[in-house]
Amino acid sequence: MGKEDSGRLLSKVAKFVRNPLKDWSELDAPESLPADNGYSREMLKEMIERRQRNDFVRRREFDMLRKLRQREAAGGTPESAAAISSFNMSTSGKSEGRALTLKKIDEIEEQMSQQWWKGRAPGGGDAPPVPPATPEAAPSTEEAARRAQAYADTEPGMAPPGEHAAAAMAAGREGAHPSGLEDAAIRFAQGDDAGAEAVLLQMTAPESPHADQNEIWRALLDLYRATGDAEKFGAASTRYAQRFKRPGPEWVSLRSLARDAQAGIDAMPAPEAPPEGLEQEADWACPEVLTREGLAELTRALAAAGPVWHMDWRRLSVVEHDAAGPLRALFNHWADSPVQLRFDGAHQLLAVLEKAAPTGDRSVDVVWWQLRLAVLRTVHEADAYELAALNYCITFEVSPPPWIDPRGSYTAMDVGVAPAPAVYSAEPSRAVLMGHLGGDCQQLLLRLDADLKNALMPTVSCAALLRVDLEGARALIDWVAGHEEQGRRIEFVDAHRLVASFFHVVGVTDHASVSTRSK
Template identity: 30%
Template sequence: MALFGLFGKKGNPPAPPDPSDARTQNRGSGSVQRRARGERSFDTEKKIDAIESEMSSEFVPSRTLTGANTIAPGETGAGEAELAPSTDVLLGVEGKAVPAELGLTEAAPALQEAAILFADEQYELAEQMLRIAIDADPENDREAWLMLLDLYQATGRQDDFDRLSIDYATRFETSPPSWRETETAAPPARSATPSVALSGMLDSSIIKSLERLQKLAEQNTSLRLDFARITGVAPVGCGLLLRSLKRLHEHELALSGTEELAARIRAILEVGRRDETEAPWLLLMELLRLQNRQQEFEDTSIDYCITFEVSPPPFVPPKTAATRLATEAQPAGDAFLLPPVIEGRNEILLADITRHAALHDPLVLDCSRLVRIDFTAAGQLLMSLSPLARAGAAIEFTGVSRLVLALFAMIGITEIARISPRKS
């Protein structure tokens, strides 16, 4: 490229300058400025090196893996928040302002246990618990029947669903729920794609998030990264994030909030102005490269070349273009449509719900597709929604299955949100 040649080979060295020449004095002043910039750049790189060194020295694996995303028996995740804190603590004395509209009273212990087992994908044990509840009180415990019908629906067992429906209609002299042909059956046991969400200022404070990203990268080949809640960028933070992304070239990445982050980076850049480090420019190009946006990468690389008078990094297509996973939940009109399965610490989903809540009151979460949510994810959902409820926001869940409803009731979501069970 001819442009890059401008900064390549030099001609014969110029004759020694005349010390009395004013232009020489200006060049000398420029040299001082360049040296000062070089020293600031060196100091920034040293700071990034020091922070990374601190990360490495403090990194100690906190768990022993027995399989993907699992913890060995007897261990707990280091530093993980309590998943089901008292709603009295979360909301305060006056926090329970949003009544729950339920089709059941507080679930019996057997039904609670069945809900937990189902959330943990232990479908056979959950079925046994519900059978025990039905046998113990076949005339009155209609909720156990409905939960068992939901279990058969969720796991695609239509023959068992039809047989139980006949018994239900005979026992209660009313029509049973109908089989939903479009229902997505609960998938086999699998591990959720772990996610990391960066928020606030992108500076040295992101060290903890990057440590978690490092741990997850060692245990998983697929990762989700959310940048939507970043409010500003600093050169040190750009350098730290850039180095972390460079280590993930063999991973399958799903990125969210890249447009917002790119806009914040561009806001601190100016073509021709050399700042203390090249990291923001290089981070911007890396984000474009990861998304396989070659033309934008090339355009940015030309500006980078003009600014620093060096050849830019080449465009190397990513092994897998980073995209947002197609299974993400999405707004559906005024309601937010939840995905069929929610597992683990899903920061990206929670961030999407929070952004939707800022634009809609009441916040309506459509659970018509939701088949299963595990205990960890339900606890995280509770903690994410509690500040909204405490601030007076109205929260509604619609189309909730009986199995999910029982789990919500047990951990306290029914105390901060209005729940509408799925219609038959």
């Protein structure tokens, strides 16, 4: 053995002494590698042992679970039986507690009922009456009966008798419009003055239950005013003063008021006549609200008309949006065609369109501006067209359609009538009903429409109104219902009692307000 071999042997023995767990053949490897390999092997060995222990514990737990399930399937275990018994005990305890609670509630209700119903004994029978402290304190039999009758309807649990409630409702209705007064109003409307007077005299008789009602007496006095019987009015006014201990109403002749009102209307100047040679009936009159159906009626009317087309726009107040486009096309067609047009109320049409197309509001549909420009072109208003076109340019920031001379001819039928803007007054605007309202009263209602055209609070004075028959009431109901649909509620003031009661009977008060005269 050489010197080098002996040296390697000694170093190998020294390594073996430092690492006795290593194999002899591994001592020739570098020192770093054996250390790393040994450390890795130890770690792997520990991980394997830990996994084996975990697997053993898991298998043992699974075995226990399988055994428990097998026992439950076979008929239960003592532990489960104990659990069931404990559950039954808890539920039975809860049931007993609930029973005790219900028992206490019953006892409290029994105690409260004894306190509320003083005459009820705890056992359910009637308790003996408590004797009074002194004989003087005990009420008499008559007094007890009177008290029992007075407080019978207020006893707890007792509803008031049905006939009492019905009588109270009937009394309320009688107080507002007694049936006798309505009967007299109907007789008066039919021209039976004597029958109406007989009914009212019977109601104002001293033995009548209505003898103390002020409205019945005032209706009788209004009857004498309407019939012009001053002598009977004076006698009835004296009885009224004696009955109510105050002066009676003064005599007013409603017939004289009606004559004065008619004379005032006759003295009013007649409306200015149109230029000579232009008087003719319109081929088509525009309604207040122009719709697509209204445009269809317009085309049918013009198809049946002659070479000159006469249209009346004075009643127009609104053009519906779905009719704006077809109406624009119609006006453009008229402007481009050799037609002869005659308009009444062209200023009203332009005012409605100007309101529908405000300057500076870009949210408005452009069709309203186009319709307005088409109408101005059709009626030969070049200057107004240029101004509207400038406002159109300012609003939409685009060039407006240029002016093109219309091919047709146009004549304004209301020449000399200034297109004054509508001025709505906050003060009540009054129209007048006078005399006898009946039969064909369409002209009278048209006059009322003209008088109330710009009124925010339309009021009709009935101070000079003598009588309204059934036909007049029907026409009046249609008239007030039409105004109510437009959001305007008519108010009739200073009507005498028989007319006001008749308005209530026929249903005028369902669509209008009615107030009676105060004097």
